Amino acid sequence: MRKIGKAVVFLLVLLGVTFTGFAFQAHADEVKTVELYKLENPTWLSKAGVSKGIGHDKQDLGIILPANVELEIRQVNPNFKENLTMELLNDDSQKEKSVAITSTWTKVSHAYTAVPMIDTTFGLEAPVIEFKFTNNMKVLPTYMQGDIEAKFFKEWDDTDAEFAFVKSRYFRMLVPKKDKAYMKNMRDFKSVHELCDYYTGIFETYNKLDGLSFTPENPTDKNITNKYFIKANAHGAGSAYYTGSHTAQTSDSLAGYYLSKGWGSLHEIAHGYQGSFMSDSTFGVSEVWNNIYAAAYQKKTMGSDVYKNGWLYGGNITGLENTIKKLWYTTETPVNAWDLRSKLFFLVNMQNKAGDEAFITFNQEYRKIANEDGFVAANHYLLDLISKYYGQASGFDFTPVIESAGGVMSKEQKEENRLNSYQAVAPLVDVVPAAKVSEVQAKLGLESYLSLVDATELRVSGLSGTASIHLDIDDIAQLKGQYLTIKNGKEVVKKVVVTDEDVALGELPNGVYTIDAPTGNTVKYALDKHYLYVKEATNKSTIKYTAKKESYLASQTVRFQGIGDRLFASAKVDLEKGQLIFNKNSAKPHDYFENIVYGKLEVLDTDGNVVYTRAMTGKDTAVDKAEIPIKEGYKLRIYHAEPGRLRADDATGRLEANDINIVNTKTQTNIFTITKKGLINDALGNNPDDVLVEKIKKVASKIEASPALAKAQNSETRDDVWVAIQLLAEPTKTQMLERYADLFPELVTMEVPSTTISITAPSTLSLKKDGFSGKYGTDITAVKLFVEGRLVQTATLNPENHTYTFSGLTGKRIFETSIVSVIGYDAKGSEAHQLEIEMTI
Incomplete structure (x- = not known):
């Protein structure tokens, strides 16, 4: 019996490969044994949200089960302990079903003809199937890539089977009898083998773009040998679709x-290569991200014909350019609200500049972070990730492109891109005069006037222009004596000392450049511009300086999650900008609350008046965005039918896995008061300092771990930490200042002098620093700097905010061992207050 069993197993293994070499000889009620394979569970892919047809993998029994014919089946491996499912599949989901297979003989029949398929398992043991084959059943005609096609079709003709099965390394395809004649004379393929080769090319292209390999250098890049399952479905969604169990054409x-x-x-195939990074509601790429793969395949296989025949360009690249130009420049529509094709162009445009290796790097690096403990996908803006990893791989900074299109990025990532000295890029039309665009586009061989360029490659155009920057600041003394630097990647193009509000930069070659500007001394400022565009003969730019009265670290986002904990709306409190930013994405909140209010946001002013309201039913799929002016003392009244699905981003600027809870999950309505430190839940009475401290620690740790951030002369991220610390109550404030003293070696206190005749000054000063500022009391009329008793400079005073400034100190014969004093004088010219400063390298 054991020898016979082995022979039967061997026979059916062969049958799993091909039925074309011999006939399936069987007798009524003959027991067949099939040893199924198992797959490694790719947790590293599922953690990153990559499905890649993993749930598609199914194994056939080599038979067709006619309508109302009974199949007896069981699982016989005693070591297999998992659930096992058999699907009865055909060309109509309304005529299919699935059953559980156990170790007990189970009788299965169905009212419709179907093909039994066993879902592949991912455990330690592989299942072994026994089933009783009867003469009422049919053999499933099967073609394995490489088989003799004529034999395959002969068997299909001889059996007149309702379905046939095509197998290759990457897919399984259940083909209806209706398609047999077409398969013998396909429009695009000379043979079934050629069809299989076509899909091999698709899957191998997609796997490469996704950075997957069967022999990877990093474990998170390992591919597994699962197969996509392709079928017809007369009652599917749309014209075709992809699900976790199969992909199908909606047809018979x-x-x-x-x-x-x-x-x-x-x-549809590319849907399997998406990731959980798509959960970012600020840049929705559903039905777009998969098209990056499809467009890349068409570009690879069509070459230059892709502009005529490729889906992205629709045979009319001029029309596509006009659509995008209107969105981008005329209506200034944020990229998140662009149509699907225009969004795809935006993404492909960046990929074309960065190269396919950058896209590969994005996917590989995302899987790495997605597999780290405590990772939450919603913590990461998609455009942050794209700019970070594209920059890492290519050396280009895509921030100016994203900003100009209204894309959402974090301040930290923008600054990181600049401090890494990535080379800024911009659309050609942004850096070349209109009259010269066509000429330069042809010279550079660019597909579009919207293609991205850098200043270096533009030099072949010979174009240049003069540039100047106006510094719009309330106190220029905060910037005087410090350097403003213009950079093209790592190259320093201009470096000038700030002496007044207007900075002349002379002539520069056309292109976009990075601006490294001072951010203030005793007062810290937010800058609205970090890039300089040289396009015309004369180029004037203005940087708006806004004093940081609040820290963006105190911003918080309340997240509305629905069925499956899927995000459907968010409300971000941004006191630095004085706005509440509400976003509603296209996700349906909850199927069980179709016509019932599932979530609601109300904004109340300090008098209790409702100044904004937005209610959402369970079926609400409307995309909506609103920016509501807010102030400290305003309240948010938030209703959620399932309060356990309401989240507040407490420990970081976005959701954390183990954040401090400020949502009362015992009530459907939570009321929050907006303070300069964060949100206070009126019912819970939480201390916003607790949340703010955790945010400060997180960002400070990031600064300490980044040499570029830690050593930067000018860093708004570092400034934000400083401003946030000032908001804390004592003794926490002093403790945090002491803990992170190394991050702020040249910052002086922002507190006013203790008396009317006193001054403040930094306790230490770097020899590299060209100047510094401090505060002086109301009875001080002059502040002077002495080195070894020698008068070096008399400070510039600003009576509006009682700030003094020294500048131009480099070259003043000041050394590390020098005794440096700052002395304040009263109206009589008498010394009123003296401080000494320690010099450092």
Whole structure:
């Protein structure tokens, strides 16, 4: 019996590969044994949200089960302890079903003809199936790539089977009888083998773009040998679709999509290569991200014909350019609100500049962070990740492109891109005069006037212009004596000392440049501009300086989550900008609350008046964004039918896995008071300092871990930490200042002098620093700097905020061992207050 069993197993293993070499000989009620394979569970992919057809993998029994015919089946491996499912599949989901297979003989029948498929398992043991084959059943005609095609079709003709099965390394395809004639004479393929080769090319292209390999250097890049399952479904969604269990053409035929070349199959297969980074509601890329893969495949296979025949360009690149130009420049529509094709162009445009290796790096690096403990996908802006990893791989800074299109990025990532000395890029039309665009586009061989360029490659155009920057600040003394630097990547193009509000930069070659500008001394400022565009003969730019009265670290976001904890709306409190930013994405909140209010946001002013309201039913799929002016003391009244799904981003600027809870999950309505330190839940009475301290620690740790941030002469991120610390109550404030003293070696206290005849000054000063500032009391009329008793400079005084400034100190014969004193004088010219400063390298 054991020898016979082995022979049967061997026979069926062969049958799993091909039925074309011999006939499936069977007798009534003959027991067949099939040893199924198992797959490694790719947790590293699922943690990153990559499905890649993993749940598609199914194994056939080599049979077709006619309507109302009984199949007896069981699982016989005693070491297999998992659930096992058999699907009865055909060309109509309304005529299919699935059953559980156990160690007990189970009788299965169905009212419709179907093909039994066992869902592949991912455990330690592989299941072994026994089933009783009867003469009422049919053999499933099967073609394995490389088989003799004529034999395959002969068997299909001889059996007149309702379905056939096509197998390759990367997919399994259940083909309806309706498509048999077409398969013998396909429009785009000369043979079934050629069809399989086509899909091999798709899957191998997609795997490469996703950075997956069967022999990876990093464990999170390991591919597994699962197969996509392709079928027809007369009652599917849309014209074709992708799910966790299969991908299908919505028809009783596969001819239009999966037996022909075209965008449809490229699009649907690529859904499996998406990731959890798509959960970012600030840049929705559903039905877009998968098209990056499809567009890359078409570009690879079509070459220059892609502009004529590729889906992205629709045979009319001029029309696409006009659409995007209107969105980008005329209506200034934020990129998140662009149509799907325009969004795809935006993404492909960056990928074309960065190169496919940058896209590969993005996918590989995302899987790494997604597999770290405590990772939460919603913590990361997608455009942050794109700019970070594209910059890392290519050396280009895409921040100016993203900013100009209204894309959302974090302040930290923007600054990191600049401090890493990545080379800024911009659309050609932004850095070349209109009359010269066509000429330069042709010279550079660019596909579009919206293609991205850097200043270095533009030098071949010979174009240049003069540039100047106006510093719009309330107190220029905060900047005097410090350097403003213009950079092209690592190259320092201009470096000038700030002496007044207007900075002349002379002539520069056309292009976009990074501005490294001072951020203030005793007062810290937010700058609204970090890039300089040289386009015309004369280029004037203004940087608006806004004093940081609040820290963006105190900003918090309340997140509305629905069925499956899927985000459907968010409300961000940004006191630095004085706004509440509400976003509603296209996700349906909850199927069980179709016509009932599931979530609601109300904003109340300090008098209790409702100044904004937005209610959302369970079926609300409307995309909505609102920016509501707010002030300290305003309240948020938030209703959630399932308060356990309401989240507040407490420990960081976005949701953390183990954050401090400020949501009362015992009540459906939470009321929050807005303070300069963060949100206070009126019912819980939480201390916002607790949350703010955790945010400060997180950002400070990031600064300490980044040499570029830690050593930067000018850093708004570092300034934000400083401003946030000032908001804390004592003794926490002093403790945090002491803990992070190394981050602020040249900052002086922002507190006013203790008396009317006193001054403040930094306790230490770097020899590299060209100047510094401090505060002086109301009875001080002059402040002077002495080195070894020698008068070096008399400070410039600003009576509006009682700030003094010394500048131009480099070259003043000041050394590390020098005794440096700052002395304040009263109206009589008498010394009123003296401080000494320690010099450091």
